[in-house]
Amino acid sequence: MKKLFLIICIAILWSCNKKEKNVVKESTTVIEPKNPLNQLKYDNKIDFYCKMDITKYGVSDTTHYKGKLYGFCSTMCKNEFLMKPEEYLAKQ
Numbered sequence: 001m002k003k004l005f006l007i008i009c010i011a012i013l014w015s016c017n018k019k020e021k022n023v024v025k026e027s028t029t030v031i032e033p034k035n036p037l038n039q040l041k042y043d044n045k046i047d048f049y050c051k052m053d054i055t056k057y058g059v060s061d062t063t064h065y066k067g068k069l070y071g072f073c074s075t076m077c078k079n080e081f082l083m084k085p086e087e088y089l090a091k092q
């Protein structure tokens with residue numbers, strides 16, 4: 001019985017450690033290399049709507065406009081851009 005208890009303790013400690021490592025990783029890694037969207041080349045470096053640096057923080061949604069590929073941090077930002085793309089491109 002004692003041995004089993006010890007194994008359970010070790011298992012709990014191990015899973016706790018693992019969890020902690022994941023949390024640290026999430027807060028330090030901004031770009032997810034596994035996300036295929038972050039491996040594409042975009043014609044913008046800054047999210048037009050929220051002005052976020054997408055090369056630093058990653059892309060969650062993209063759109064094609066007049067033959068160019070633009071990346072955005074979220075679908076909401078993409079939709080805002082598509083409502084008046086000329087205006088955002090003029091400000092660029």
Ligand SMILES: [Zn+2]
Nearest residue numbers: 047050073077
């Ligand atoms: Zn954004």
